[in-house]
Amino acid sequence: MKKLAFSLGILSAFLVNAQSIKTTIDLVNVKDDKVAVTMEFPNMKSGDVKFHFPKTVPGTYSVDDYGRFVEGIKFLDNKGKEIPFSKVNDNTYALKNAKNLSKVTYLVNDSFDDEMDTSKHKAVFSPSGTDIEAGKVYLINTHGFIGYIDDMQDVPYQLVIQKPADFYGTTALVDQDKSDATDTFTLANYAKVTDSPLMYTKPDYITFNAGGMDLVLGVYSPSGKYKAADFKDNLEKMVVAQKKFLGDMNTNKKYAIMLYLSGGDGPQIKGFGALEHHESTSVVLPEMMPKEAIDATITDVVSHEFFHTVNPLKTHSEEIHYFDYADPKMSQHLWMYEGGTEYFANLFQIQEGLITKEEFLKRMNEKIKNSKNYNDTMPFTVMSKNVLLDEYKDQYRNVYEKGALLAMCLDIELRKLSNGEMGYRDMIRKLSQRFGENKPFKDDKLIDELVTVTGYPQVKDFYNKYIAGSQPTPYAQYLNMVGVELKSQETPPIFWFIKDANQTGYDEKDNAFVFDESLALSPFAKSIGFKITDKVVALDGKTINIQNIQDFINYSKTIKEGQNVTVTVLRDNGGKAEKMDLKGKAILEKMTMETIQFKANPTPEEKKLQDQWLTGKK
Ligand SMILES: [Zn+2]
Incomplete structure (x- = not known):
């Protein structure tokens, strides 16, 4: 196994000698949270050159326009003379008669500093964003730092990171030089570049082997509250279980986890x-979370x-195999x-x-509840194709x-059809054997392929009704097959700001309750002109903090129908938070809580299918 990795390394080293794009990222001379990047190119194939930063990257499903964060760009020829260019949009630069283009230099701003200001552009999701904090941390999602030239996406990149000698880079890439001042990596093409994030910090990492795979976990904890070693035992247990579950579906020999904890006086992100x-994976979580919560997450x-x-x-x-960074096409x-x-x-x-198994059911129940905040008749394939x-x-x-619930119901459907022999995992395993890294499937043929690999045409009926069709999935009907029943329960009338109190979020900086924009307001909130983006900081003068949330809820429970109440909120006013009081008469509302539970007396058939579903055994 080591031999394979070694020979691959040699091959990419050969590629570098032939022709490569040398990209240098300077983490030593950082001013105003801006990092200098230099890219040196081999000979241009033509004089018409288009240079891009990604509009989006795989896995994020949002338009992020990473070119927004670039400034002071200069294109230089082989004599060091500037070549004129035109800027086509946030991400793309066009050059004419640029056959001699040999270098581009620019400064990169980070996306974290911009995250709370969404007045001009929707924020980049933090784990795919960039953070530049001199002396502390550099979260290098490479797609935020490195661009590409049309027709040169398959040229190898040699990535050189100039770094403070006492900084360590957590990444799945292998450093090819011995120096403390630089790390050098070779990447086969631009797709490999964007697939390879790095996080540079003062060293706090652990390496270990679990489930036959080498892992590295690097942690950035701004206040020093946590160390990488704190998370080892839980992570190890999880990886062993996961490798066992996947069996031959996963062949990873190594995996890197970059855990960025946000807090302290660092940038405010969400x-x-x-x-x-x-x-590898880049993970961003709040540092304020207790250790048990981080472990569970x-x-x-x-x-x-x-x-x-x-x-x-x-x-x-x-669509994913031939990913178009400049004009991405989405899969269904x-x-x-x-x-x-x-x-x-x-x-x-x-x-x-x-x-x-109770916890598992509780989670599926949460998903059923949460799914009700979205359009249940919009075909999933349509949403997916148009998600940008x-x-x-x-x-x-x-x-x-x-x-997730569609996958669960399809799992149960397959178990039922196959008398418990086949489930969703088996179907995916067969699909991954038929297709793979170098063999993509045709997007509109997937369902036919799933019928082929499972041997069940009924899979297509399921797909046409619930995935590509507009019929809501009958969860109760599927769960019933595995001995699970749906119970509805009404709460007493309660006073709150949104219809589903469970969806309330907490903002630690403002000590406020916050709500996702997709949520529905309660009749009371509507009656006082509350906006879903308002942050609740007090009710009748009683303020909120994370330690006394229960006291606050207890107070809200004393409020009676028609009682005068004052809600103090922070309202966004053109980027500035304005504190205001909203007054009105309380309106209380009953909530229906639907829960799912295992039947006390399932039929033998239901019990058998339930066991097969929950154990994966045949
Ligand atoms: Zn995902």
């Missing part, structure tokens, strides 16, 4: 989560990213890439004994809710 790559989120090594990273359609199959992956990230935990467009992008997050 995009918590992670982004997948073939051999690592189990959920890092496993999700690692399951992406199956799809879409390995098994995917042509986010239900599988994201939904199926999210389902795996939960299913492996029950099948490998990391969670109880404004009218669809707010539906994206349903991939983690309904997307």
